[in-house]
Amino acid sequence: MARRASAHRLEFEPAAIYQYPEHLRDSLDALPKCPGVYVFHGDSDVMPLYIGKSxxxxxxxxxxLRTVExxxxxxxxxxxxxxxTAGEVGALLLEAQMIKQQQPLHNKRLRHNRQLCSLQVLDGKPTVVYAKEIDFSHAPGLYGLYSSRRAAQQTLLTLADNHQLCHGLLGLEATRVGRACFRASLGRCAGACCGKETVEAHNQRLLDALASVRVVCWPYPGAIALVEERPGMKQYHIIHNWFYLGSVEDLADAPRLKATAKSFDSDGYKILCGPIVRGKLPIVEL
Structure with a gap:
């Protein structure tokens, strides 16, 4: 019995679906060649489609418009x-703030993470601590910002493998005092658990391994204005405890933004740490 010919399947090429958005031409013509944030709006007056920066x-x-996807x-x-905005830092800060506030349809969601945690190392022992319990902007001995306890512990496991650190001293497993852990017998632990290495040397190696992810305490007694400018525009970005409060073009307007941050903002910290700690932009203490 002869097979019936299979039905012809329509194949859609992405290029055939894509059409230049003529209905956006007026908006496109008005776009400036400067730093800032842009917003694609749909039918909703409340939720934008997409927020970006450049x-x-x-x-x-x-x-x-050139991306078929x-x-x-x-x-x-x-x-x-x-x-x-007056520059890239202002664009980054405003974009992050607007995405959290407006939750655009096509953006990756930036929400306050109630499980945000860090590794706090006091007296050589790392402990997972949460931003909802202590103030990360002022707490000493914090290393790394993690979305969950599991992510923080995975960092310790990776460091232990890479630097021959002891799981017992890291609090990852129970060990008896003075007895070598199982990893020591395999050559994966330098032996701080059994006297082959001093505990002090072990702890220092841990701190050295974590140094690149140390969380910097807020270095000012109060709020500051981070100054950013370009030809024709100058902005003061008001920051307190690594939290972006807003921007003003006249420093006299800063007091209306001076409020204490309610929680530690990991996104703001990542954006601001470089410009503030490395002195990339002028700073005015408020």
Whole structure:
């Protein structure tokens, strides 16, 4: 019996689906070639489709139009707005703040992580501590920012493997005082558990291994203004305890933003640590 010919299947090429968004032409023509944040708006007045940032708003937005994978978002878009900033730092801070506040449909969600934790090393012993319990902006001996206890412990396991650290001294397993742990017999522990290495030397090696992820305590007694400027625009980014409160163009307006941060903002910390600690931008103490 002869087989019936299979039905012809329609194949859709992404390029055939993509069409230049003529309905956005007016918005596109208005885009500036400066740093800032841009927003793709759909039918909703409350939830935008996408929020992005760039050192060149116009160039970055136009790159979306050349991406076939983003055709769906372009079809949903009704108009595009933008907010200029004085530089890249301001754009990064504003974008993170707006995404958390507005939760755009096509952005990766940035929410307050109630499980945010760190490794606190006091007297050589690492302990997992949570941002909801202690103030990460001022607590001493913190290393790394992790989304869960499991992630923090995995870091310790990796460090132990890479630096021959003792699971017993790290609190990862129970061991008897003075007796070699199982990993020591395999040559994976340098022997601080059984006297082959001093506990002090072991603890120092742990701190050295963690040094690159040390959480820096907020170095000022109060809020500061991080100064960023470009031709035609100057902004003061108001920061307190690594938390971005907002930006002003006149320092006299800063007091209305001076409020104590309610919680530690890991996103703000990652954006601000370099510019503040390394002195990349001028700082005014408030």
């Amino acid at each position: 050192v060149n708003i116009r160039s970055r937005v136009l790159s979306h 983003e055709a769906r978002m372009l079809r949903q878009s009704r108009h595009i707005t933008f907010i200029p």
